Structures are given as C-alpha cells and as structure tokens.
Amino acid sequence: MKPEQIHAKRPKSLLKWIIVFLLVAGTAYTLYRHYIHGIAWWPDTRQELWDVEARVEFDATGGPVHVKLALPASQPGFILQSEHTASPGYGLGFDEGRQRYADWTLRNGQGSQLLYYRAQFRVDPQRRIPQLGEPPEIRPVVWSTPLKTAAAQLLASAYQVSSDPFSFARALAQRLQNPDNQNARLLLSELSPVEAMLRLLNQADFHAREVHGLRLEDGRRRQPVQSLVQVFSGNEWRLFDPSSSQPSATTSGSDAKVPLLLWEQLGGPVLEVVGGKNSSVTFSMLKTSEPATASSNTRMASDALLSLSIHSLPIAEQSVFKTLLLLPLGALIVVALRVLVGLKTSGTFMPVLIALAFLQMSILTGLITFLLVVGAGLLLRQTLANLNLLLVARVSAVIVCVVGLVSLFSVLSFHLDIESGLKMTFFPMIILAWTIERMSILWEEEGPHEVLVQGFGSLMTATLAWAAMDLSVMRYWMFNFLGLQLIVLALILMLGSYTGYRLSELRRFAPLRNND
Amino acid sequence: MKFVDILQQWSRPLRDKGVMGLNERNISYINRYNSRHLYPRVDDKLKTKLLAERYRINTPELLGVIRSHGEIKRLAEVQPAQGGFAIKPSKGSGGKGILVIQQHDGERYQKASGEWIDRSRVERHLSNLISGLYSLGGSPDVAIIERLINFDPAYSDFTFEGVPDIRVIVFKGYPVMAMMRLSTKSSDGKANLHQGAIGVGLDLASGKATRAVQHDRPVMEHPDTGQALSELIIPDWQHLLTLAASCYDMAGLGYLGADLVLDKDYGPQLLELNARPGLAIQLANGCGLKPRLALVESLDEETPDRPDAADRVAWAQKQFSTPEVAFELPVATV
Numbered sequence: 001m002k003p004e005q006i007h008a009k010r011p012k013s014l015l016k017w018i019i020v021f022l023l024v025a026g027t028a029y030t031l032y033r034h035y036i037h038g039i040a041w042w043p044d045t046r047q048e049l050w051d052v053e054a055r056v057e058f059d060a061t062g063g064p065v066h067v068k069l070a071l072p073a074s075q076p077g078f079i080l081q082s083e084h085t086a087s088p089g090y091g092l093g094f095d096e097g098r099q100r101y102a103d104w105t106l107r108n109g110q111g112s113q114l115l116y117y118r119a120q121f122r123v124d125p126q127r128r129i130p131q132l133g134e135p136p137e138i139r140p141v142v143w144s145t146p147l148k149t150a151a152a153q154l155l156a157s158a159y160q161v162s163s164d165p166f167s168f169a170r171a172l173a174q175r176l177q178n179p180d181n182q183n184a185r186l187l188l189s190e191l192s193p194v195e196a197m198l199r200l201l202n203q204a205d206f207h208a209r210e211v212h213g214l215r216l217e218d219g220r221r222r223q224p225v226q227s228l229v230q231v232f233s234g235n236e237w238r239l240f241d242p243s244s245s246q247p248s249a250t251t252s253g254s255d256a257k258v259p260l261l262l263w264e265q266l267g268g269p270v271l272e273v274v275g276g277k278n279s280s281v282t283f284s285m286l287k288t289s290e291p292a293t294a295s296s297n298t299r300m301a302s303d304a305l306l307s308l309s310i311h312s313l314p315i316a317e318q319s320v321f322k323t324l325l326l327l328p329l330g331a332l333i334v335v336a337l338r339v340l341v342g343l344k345t346s347g348t349f350m351p352v353l354i355a356l357a358f359l360q361m362s363i364l365t366g367l368i369t370f371l372l373v374v375g376a377g378l379l380l381r382q383t384l385a386n387l388n389l390l391l392v393a394r395v396s397a398v399i400v401c402v403v404g405l406v407s408l409f410s411v412l413s414f415h416l417d418i419e420s421g422l423k424m425t426f427f428p429m430i431i432l433a434w435t436i437e438r439m440s441i442l443w444e445e446e447g448p449h450e451v452l453v454q455g456f457g458s459l460m461t462a463t464l465a466w467a468a469m470d471l472s473v474m475r476y477w478m479f480n481f482l483g484l485q486l487i488v489l490a491l492i493l494m495l496g497s498y499t500g501y502r503l504s505e506l507r508r509f510a511p512l513r514n515n516d
Numbered sequence: 517m518k519f520v521d522i523l524q525q526w527s528r529p530l531r532d533k534g535v536m537g538l539n540e541r542n543i544s545y546i547n548r549y550n551s552r553h554l555y556p557r558v559d560d561k562l563k564t565k566l567l568a569e570r571y572r573i574n575t576p577e578l579l580g581v582i583r584s585h586g587e588i589k590r591l592a593e594v595q596p597a598q599g600g601f602a603i604k605p606s607k608g609s610g611g612k613g614i615l616v617i618q619q620h621d622g623e624r625y626q627k628a629s630g631e632w633i634d635r636s637r638v639e640r641h642l643s644n645l646i647s648g649l650y651s652l653g654g655s656p657d658v659a660i661i662e663r664l665i666n667f668d669p670a671y672s673d674f675t676f677e678g679v680p681d682i683r684v685i686v687f688k689g690y691p692v693m694a695m696m697r698l699s700t701k702s703s704d705g706k707a708n709l710h711q712g713a714i715g716v717g718l719d720l721a722s723g724k725a726t727r728a729v730q731h732d733r734p735v736m737e738h739p740d741t742g743q744a745l746s747e748l749i750i751p752d753w754q755h756l757l758t759l760a761a762s763c764y765d766m767a768g769l770g771y772l773g774a775d776l777v778l779d780k781d782y783g784p785q786l787l788e789l790n791a792r793p794g795l796a797i798q799l800a801n802g803c804g805l806k807p808r809l810a811l812v813e814s815l816d817e818e819t820p821d822r823p824d825a826a827d828r829v830a831w832a833q834k835q836f837s838t839p840e841v842a843f844e845l846p847v848a849t850v
Contacts, residue, residue, distance in 0.1 A: 339539055390647055391654035445612070446711070499540035506526045508732055511799060513529040 015497055019490045026486030033481050043289060043476040048123040049081070050216055051286045052261065053315040055116055056271060058279035060109030065275035067104040068095075069117060070212070070264035078121040078261055086116035099266045109275060118315065121261065135207035135232040136267075141199050147190065150183040155204055165206045165233040169240050172200055173229075176242040193243035194227040207232040210267035213239065216259045218287040219319035225263055225270050225283065284316040289476075323356070325478045328488045330355055330465040335495045337464070342502030343457040346438050351461035353428045358466040360426035366466075367459065369409065373427065374455075376405050377436035378443070385440070399433040534804030536795060541771075545809070549688070549770025550791050557767050558789035559652075562606040562660055564767075568786055571766040573759060575786045576602070576779075577663040588642045591661070595620065600664035603642065605650040605657045611706050613650025615641050616664065628677070628705075666780040673743040674698050677705035679777055682718070682750065682784075684757065685793055685805065686772045689764035689825065690815075690832045691757045692808040694718040695800040696748065700730070701740045709796045714738065716745055717801030721837030723753030729799045754829060756784035761832075762825040763789055801838070808836055 033039045056069060071094075074080045085092060087104050095101040104115055143151050158171035176184045176193050187196045194210050201208040212225040229240045239260065264270050273279040313321070330352035337343045345351055358366035380401045384394055406427065435458075443451045468474060477484055501509075536545075557563050568575045579601060580594030595601055598619065605613040615638070616628040624632050642659050644650070651657040667679045674680060678699030685693045695715045699705045702712035709715050714735060717726040725748035728735050737744050750756065760774040763786065773793025779785050798804055823831070 342538070388644075391649075445610075497543060499537070499543050501527050501530060501535075501537040502539065503523075505537045506523070506530070509530055509535050509799065510526075511729070511732065511734055512533060512535050512802060512804070513526065 012497070015493060019493050022486045022490035022493070026483040026490065029483030029486070030481045031483075033483065039480050043473060047289060049288045050078070050121045050123065050259075050261070051118065051288060051315045051318075052121065052214065052216070053116060053118045053284045054281055055114070055222075055284065055316070056273075056279070056281045058113055058273050058276035060106075060111060060113050060276045062110055063108070063275050065090075065104070065106040065109035065113070065273070067102075067115060067274075067276070067279075068272040069102045069104075069115075069281065070268065070270045071100040071102055071117065072119060072121075072261060072263045073100055073265075075262050077124065077259070079124050081120045081122045083117070083119040085118070090115065099264065099268065106275075113276065116314065123259075135237075136209040138202050138205060138207060141203040143199075144190075147187055150186040151200060151203065154181075154183045154187070155200060158200075159204070165231055166238050168204065168206065169197075169201060169208070169229070169231040169238070172197055173240045173242045192227070194229055197229045197240065197242040201229070201231065211239070211262055212264035212270050214261045214263055214283055214285070216261055216285050216287070218285070219322055221284045221316045221319060222282040223285070225281075228260075230265070284314075284319065286315045286319050286322070322475070322479050323359070325482075325485065326359075326469040326475065327352065327356075328485055328492075329468050329474065329478060332488050332492055332495075333465045333468055334461060335492050337457075337461050339495045339498055340502060342504030343461060344454045345458040345461050346435055346442070346454040347431070347458070350431055350435055351458050352465055353431050354458070354462040355465035355469060357426045357428065358462065359469060363463065363466060363470075367463070370427070370459070372409060373402060373405050373432060374436055374439065377402055377432065378440055380405075381436050381440045385444075395433055395437050398436050399429060402429050402433050402436070530804070534806035534808075534810075535798055536805045536809075538795065540806075541795060545687075545771040546792055550772075551768070554768045555791050558769065558772075558791050560606055561604060561608070561788055562658060564786075564789055565660065565662075567766055568763075571762065573762055573766060573786050574782060574784065575662075576665055576777075579661040579663060582642060582646070582659040582661065585643055585646055588639050588646075591638070591642065592622070594661045596663070602662050602664055603638070603645070604660045604662065605645045606660055607651035607655065607657050609652060610708055613641075613645050618664075665777050665785065668778060668780045671748075671778075673741045674738060674745070674748055676700050676703075676738070676740040678703075678707055681707050681787055682756065682776045682778070683793065683797060684760035684774045684776065685797060686760055686764050686774055687809050687812050688770050689761055690812045690828045691720060691761050692812060692832065692836060693797050693801055693805060694720060694757070694760075695797045696725070696750070698738065698745075700738070709794070714745070715796055715800035716748055717797075717838075718750060719838045720757070721833045723750035723756075725749065726838050727800065727802050729796070732796065732799050750778070752778070752783055754833070757829045757833070758825050759784050759786060761828050765825065803838070811835060 034041060052072075054069065056067060058067075067090075071083070072080065085102060085104075090104040090106050093103040093105075095103055102117060154172065154175055158168055158175060162168035162171045175181050176188065176197055178184060184196075187200075191199070198208055198210060208229055208231045211228050211230045213228050214223065214225055217223075226241070227243070229242060230237050231240060239262075271279060271281040331349070334345075334349060334352055338345070338348075354366075354370060357370075361369070377398060381394075381398055384397055384401075389397065406429070439451050439455065442454065557567060562581060565575050565578055569578070579596060580590070582588060582590060582594070595617075600616070600618045602617070603615040608614070617638070618626045618628060618630075620626065623635055625635065625638050626632050645657055645659050648654040648656045665679055671680065674696075675698045680696055680698045682694060682696050684691050695717050697707040697709060698714040698716060699707050700712055700714060704711065707713050709729075712731060714728055714730045716728040718724065719726050725746055728745040730739070735745070756776055756778070760776060763774045764770075764772060767789055769789075769791055771791075771793075773790035775787045775790065776784050777787050795805075
C-alpha cells in the first residue's frame with residue numbers, strides 16, 4: 001500500500017473507537033449520575049433547592065477588620081438546609097439573636113478582601129414557621145408642615161378603599177407607586193418610598209418595619225438586596241414594595257412568580273464593615289433540584305468524581321455553566337443542518353450566538369429586532385461603501401452604527417412601552433456587525449436572492465438551536481448529566497465523518513437521477 | 517417511515533451512478549489527497565504563475581507585478597506599448613477584481629465593455645486591489661499584470677461577453693472529467709456556474725460537447741446567442757488535457773481543478789488552479805465522478821513507475837470516453 005492509503009485507513013478506525021469510547025463513557029456517567037447520585041431522569045419529580053451566595057468585597061485599610069453580615073433564617077416557604085462560608089484567614093463567629101449575623105474578624109487586613117457566605121434553601125410551600133419575632137413598636141411620627149397635609153390626604157384616601165391592615169398597606173403602596181399622585185410625589189421628594197410608607201403606616205397605628213429581601217431568579221449574578229415593608233396584622237405578616245410596580249412584590253415566599261427570600265428582618269444594615277472602605281455585598285442565586293427522597297448530605301459525600309464536577313463550583317460560576325453547557329447542543333444542530341441538510345448560513349456559528357441572544361428575550365421579539373437591526377445596518381453599510389474605506393475601518397464603523405441602532409431601538413421601545421425591546425443589548429454586537437458586512441458584500445456580488453437564502457438559513461438554524469436550548473428538559477439534562485456532553489461530542493464526530501448526500505444535494509442532482 | 521422511503525428513493529439512483537456529494541468530496545478526497553501546506557501554491561495566483569513558468573506550463577505571459585501603493589506609478593513601464601492586458605488580484609476568487617483593458621493610449625484605457633476610462637480610474641482600481649478589497653478576508657494583496665487572452669472568434673457565438681474557460685478535474689495526475697464554462701447575460705459575463713453561466717460537459721476522448729446545464733438544469737442552446745451547444749468541439753484537445761494533467765506534478769495536490777483557456781495564437785493556457793473544485797461538473801457531464809475516481813485509485817498498485825502526463829492523458833481518454841451524446845436524446849424522443 002502507498003503511504004497515502006495507510007494514512008487514510010487509520011484515522012477511520014481510530015475515529016470509530018473514539019466515538020465508541022465517548023458513547024460508552026457518556027452513557028456510563030449518565031447512568032452513574034442517575035443510579036448512584038440519585039439524579040432523576042425528569043426534572044418535575046424533584047425537590048427544588050435554591051443556592052444563594054453572598055459575596056462581600058471591600059478594601060482593608062491596614063488595621064483590625066470587623067465585618068458583620070446579616071444572615072437569613074428559615075421562613076415561610078423556605079427552609080435553611082445548609083450554609084457555608086469561605087473566608088481564608090478570618091476568625092468567624094455566628095451571632096444568633098432575633099436576627100442572625102456572621103462576624104468576621106481579622107487583626108491586620110491589607111488590600112482588597114473577598115468573603116463568601118453560601119446558603120441552601122429547600123422550597124417547601126406547605127411548611128409554616130411560627131411568626132418571626134415580635135411585631136415592632138409603633139414609632140411616633142412627626143411630619144414637616146408641607147408634608148403633613150399630603151400625608152393626611154394619602155392616609156384618608158387609602159383608608160376609604162381598605163378594610164384591614166393588608167388592604168390598607170396595598171392601597172398605600174399603589175398610591176406611592178403612582179407617578180401621577182401629587183401627594184405621593186411630594187412625600188417622595190424628601191423620603192425614600194420605604195421610609196414614607198413606614199411613616200404613613202405608623203401614623204395610622206399599624207405595625208410595620210423595613211426588611212431586606214432578595215428576588216430569586218435562576219442564574220442571576222451580582223444582584224443587590226431590596227428594601228421592603230413588612231406589615232403585621234395579628235399573627236400574620238405580609239411584604240409590600242412601594243418602590244416598584246411589580247405585582248409579585250406584594251407576595252412573599254416560594255409560591256410567588258418571582259419568589260422572595262427575606263435576608264434581613266430587623267431593618268438594620270445588611271453589611272457593616274469596620275476597618276475597610278468601598279465595601280459592597282452582592283448576591284448570586286441558582287435553582288437546582290434533587291430527588292425528594294435523597295438527603296443532601298449523601299450528595300455532598302467526598303466523592304472524587306463529584307468533587308471534580310462543576311457542581312462543586314461557586315454559584316456565580318455554576319450559573320455561567322448553565323448557559324455554557326447548552327452551547328454544544330447548538331453546535332450539534334449547526335453541524336447537523338450543514339452536513340445533513342446543506343442549509344446555507346451566513347457565518348458558520350453566528351446562528352448559535354443569535355440563538356443564545358434569543359434565549360434571553362422571547363423568540364418573536366428576538367427575530368423582529370434581529371431583522372430590524374440587520375436591515376437598518378445594511379442601509380447604513382451601503383452609505384459607508386460609497387466612502388471607499390479599508391475593510392477593518394468599515395467593519396468598525398458598522399459596529400459603531402450597530403451600537404447606535406440598538407440604543408435607538410431600545411429608547412424607542414421604552415417610550416412605546418415595549419419592554420422586551422430593552423433586552424436588545426443581549427445581541428452580540430460584533431457578530432451583528434460582521435453579519436451586516438458579509439450580507440452586504442453578498443448582496444453586491446451575488447445579488448439579493450443569495451442574501452435572502454443565507455439570511456433565511458441563518459434564522460432557521462438560530463430558531464432550531466434556540467428551540468433545542470430553550471426546552472426546560474434539555475437544560476436540566478445538559479446541566480445535571482454531564483455524560484450527555486460526551487454523547488453530543490460523539491454525535492458531532494459521527495456527523496463529521498458522514499459522506500452521504502446532503503438533503504439539498506438530492507434536489508440539486510435530481511437531473512442526474514432521471515436521465516437515461 | 518414514509519419520509520425515509522422517499523429519501524432512499526431519491527438517493528439510491530444517485531449512489532448507483534456514483535454521484536459525489538460535498539461531504540464525500542471534503543472527507544474522502546480534499547482532506548485525504550490535498551495537503552494543507554500546498555494550498556498557497558494554488559490560492560496565490562502569483563505563486564501559481566511563477567511555478568507554472570518553472571514547470572514550462574503555458575500561462576498568459578506575466579508582464580509585471582505591482583506590490584505596493586508606491587509602485588502603482590510603475591504601471592506605465594509594465595503595460596504593453598499597445599494592445600490589451602489584464603489586471604488581476606493575486607489572492608482574488610471568483611473573478612472578483614479583474615480589470616480587462618482592450619487597448620490604451622497611455623492616458624485613457626478601454627475596458628472590455630468598450631467604455632473608455634481615465635488613468636486615474638485604473639490607478640484607483642490598483643490601489644483598492646492592493647489594499648485587499650478583492651482578496652479573501654481583506655488581507656493586503658498584489659496586482660498581477662498579464663497579457664490578454666485572444667480568444668478564437670470562431671467561438672464567439674458560444675459565449676456572451678466573457679472568455680469561456682475549461683475546467684478539468686485532475687485526480688492524482690489523471691484528468692477525470694472536463695467541462696467548458698460559457699458566460700451568459702444572466703451571469704454578467706462571468707464564467708461562474710452559480711451565477712448563471714452555462715456548463716458544457718466535454719467528452720475526454722474527443723473534446724466534443726456531450727450535454728449542457730444552466731442553473732443545474734439541462735439546456736440545449738446558448739440563451740443569448742441561440743447557438744446550439746452540441747456543436748461545440750475543443751481544438752488541440754489532447755494538448756490541453758496534457759497541460760491540465762501536468763499541473764499535478766507542479767502543484768502536488770491530488771484532487772485538483774485546473775482552469776484553462778484557449779488562446780488563438782498560443783494555444784491552451786493555464787489560468788488558475790483550484791484546491792476545492794465544485795461538483796457542478798457532474799451535472800454538466802450527466803454522470804458521477806466516483807466511478808472514475810475509484811478507477812484511478814485502484815490503478816496505483818498496478819503501475820510500478822510513474823507515468824508522465826501524456827501517458828496519463830492517453831489512459832484517461834481510453835477509460836473515460838462517453839460515446840453516447842445526450843444532446844440528441846430529447847430531440848429523438850420529441
């Protein structure tokens with residue numbers, strides 16, 4: 001045999017073995033995850049858990065450091081399952097009073113410092129916890145003269161339309177949120193919405209206080225805490241948010257659309273730092289689930305395979321992976337459409353990036369805004385073409401124009417009350433600019449027909465990739481069964497060695513099928 | 517299940533005829549027989565040209581190269597005193613950036629379309645070309661100035677404006693399939709099949725037209741001139757095939773597309789080489805590439821010493837002749 005043929009034969013069988021190995025390893029690890037770690041096949045048979053991570057950052061000034069961070073406790077809807085801290089070199093104590101605190105101390109701190117606190121909550125809508133602490137005392141309220149009449153009018157109108165403390169509080173919150181209410185505007189010019197509502201409630205002899213809570217949205221990073229008003233009535237309490245008009249703010253616990261976790265319950269500060277400056281605390285959260293039967297301790301066992309897995313990473317990193325692990329799926333779809341169907345796209349993996357942007361918005365607004373931006377970009381690019389610029393400068397100019405267009409559309413959609421338009425910034429700008437450049441060259445060289453063909457192919461691919469990545473089952477599988485990644489890889493390798501016809505070629509070569 | 521049946525029904529006749537798809541071309545031929553490090557020899561037309569001169573393969577005479585903006589003024593030294601010439605980007609593709617000058621008086625230049633343009637226009641074209649306007653990925657390029665092809669006027673009815681070229685697929689040095697590409701009005705004078713040029717399949721043995729396609733579908737005559745395509749026959753055919761076959765010795769690429777033109781005075785000339793030749797040639801010839809490629813592949817073990825280009829052409833002409841002429845079939849059935 002000639003050397004060429006030896007070369008040709010070997011990779012083929014090597015490839016076969018690699019594919020077999022990947023399939024076996026992927027299946028084995030998937031089965032292992034299911035039978036040994038007890039991860040269920042389907043997401044809905046599972047117990048929901050929220051991992052919340054607080055990240056404290058500050059610059060130590062050189063002397064002793066004392067950091068006091070308010071900690072959450074079990075509350076209606078959420079049960080504190082476990083908590084950990086990461087604070088190398090610090091002494092740590094817990095202060096368990098009516099409000100729990102973590103106390104970090106250090107003799108000599110220098111430079112930027114990073115402390116972590118991580119808690120896991122089990123969602124349990126049935127479980128009722130006895131009322132948390134005593135209702136706060138009612139503080140006497142003194143208004144300055146101009147505010148006094150405004151407050152009185154607000155109280156009177158809210159009192160008219162309410163029957164109990166909760167409906168009264170809701171009426172007050174609605175008035176404070178209403179941008180057209182003159183009395184409310186006057187109060188809010190001097191007080192924060194939460195402070196104004198507390199004063200109004202206290203004046204009307206209702207028990208209320210400021211608390212701090214977190215809105216739990218899966219995969220969010222670097223979120224701040226929010227101030228809320230806790231209103232008491234007998235043995236019950238509810239939360240109200242006078243600063244935002246989101247209806248979900250008035251319900252607490254796990255069954256709300258956006259669940260709210262109470263972090264701090266006495267109206268004190270969430271974070272106090274002595275011996276440091278530029279301090280801040282931000283929160284990351286991640287929704288995970290496990291079988292209702294398995295206890296979390298068995299999962300956390302010192303399993304070598306598990307501790308190497310991405311589920312042992314900090315939550316902020318894990319939520320990055322939740323999206324990242326979907327990418328192979330998108331790549332698989334691109335390969336399949338290219339190799340099996342022969343769909344023409346503009347830029348090989350551009351559709352996957354567009355699909356990732358679609359995941360952040362809804363598919364319809366995604367498609368519309370994509371067409372708007374690319375269409376307007378093509379017109380602008382046409383003007384740039386007449387200026388006779390070098391390629392890199394021209395693409396850079398298109399990038400500037402795309403950023404301008406996206407800003408313009410965002411502002412327009414905001415004023416037209418189209419909320420999803422604001423999510424346009426999820427589009428990868430550089431990719432969009434290159435798409436516009438490529439499409440416009442295509443237009444000049446091959447005519448509009450080819451632009452339509454490739455544009456359609458790209459959007460088709462992006463939509464299919466989006467559909468696969470948006471399936472909640474698929475998200476669950478790709479994140480919880482990492483063995484599937486190996487199987488996806490094996491499929492891609494298989495497609496990469498497929499030598500059969502593409503679907504489009506069956507049509508293209510049709511004349512060869514019929515003659516003689 | 518039904519869908520799978522239709523797929524089977526569609527793909528089996530193609531498979532039986534040995535029609536090659538893009539996936540198979542990429543995996544089994546280009547990846548296997550074309551080493552990456554040889555690509556620059558064909559992707560850079562200046563390299564191809566210099567190499568061809570070294571291997572005594574006829575190409576349109578290289579009059580000069582303009583490598584930088586500062587050299588643009590040298591056009592006056594490089595251009596022939598009278599007569600036409602062509603300016604081509606070295607790394608261009610698909611005929612982009614080629615400026616054909618029929619004649620000039622030093623200040624004004626006549627384009628192929630007959631339009632007269634000022635020297636400043638030609639210089640701006642050169643400047644754009646050197647900046648990389650026509651090269652892949654926009655990388656800086658050099659301009660090749662070469663003698664104009666004088667196409668035989670006897671064939672002017674077969675084409676609209678542009679010069680027709682002949683594509684020969686050369687596999688391991690053996691010519692396996694050939695077609696002529698005729699530009700049309702809808703291809704804008706370009707010889708690119710996907711832009712609407714006509715592909716005419718050529719019998720390897722005789723150089724006669726066997727059938728023709730436009731937009732992947734059969735045609736009988738040139739849509740702009742009405743010339744019956746079945747009358748096409750290439751003169752000096754054996755010489756042309758030998759020229760194409762010897763490109764393998766020069767480029768070293770196992771799976772190669774050689775683009776050639778016929779010059780009235782100088783005979784067959786190599787225009788450029790292609791490391792990823794398209795598959796439309798199968799449609800133009802009405803048969804698949806795979807049986808021919810397989811035959812060449814099986815040949816290797818049998819012949820101990822390397823046959824030269826002329827031997828390879830003789831072998832291929834014997835093996836790959838297409839006796840029946842498909843052109844007459846529809847006429848006979850009507």
